[in-house]
Amino acid sequence: YNYAWLAVTMDPADLRDPRAALPYAKRAAELRGDALSLHVLAQAYAGTGDYVHAEETEVKAVAWYAPVKPGDPVPVQQKMMENFLKEIRAELKKRAAK
Numbered sequence: 001y002n003y004a005w006l007a008v009t010m011d012p013a014d015l016r017d018p019r020a021a022l023p024y025a026k027r028a029a030e031l032r033g034d035a036l037s038l039h040v041l042a043q044a045y046a047g048t049g050d051y052v053h054a055e056e057t058e059v060k061a062v063a064w065y066a067p068v069k070p071g072d073p074v075p076v077q078q079k080m081m082e083n084f085l086k087e088i089r090a091e092l093k094k095r096a097a098k
Contacts, residue, residue, distance in 0.1 A: 018043065025040050034064065062081050
């Protein structure tokens with residue numbers, strides 16, 4: 001998990017290597033199966049251009065969180081994942097329009 005996370009989030013961005021991280025992210029998601037490992041896997045998929053799998057995986061990550069009641073704050077990690085899901089969907093829409 002840690003290697004995969006670093007490989008998809010490292011700054012500066014030119015040090016990122018989502019293709020190398022993908023097998024580690026898959027294994028972490030298999031072993032841990034939690035929201036964060038799924039999120040990292042979605043980032044690795046997106047980084048390799050596989051936005052279909054990125055969307056499927058990020059949906060699973062977001063599903064780990066209970067719905068937020070109106071007026072209640074959204075947990076930071078949940079908000080981060082929801083925002084990433086929006087980015088993935090925007091990229092899918094952009095690619096479909098081509």
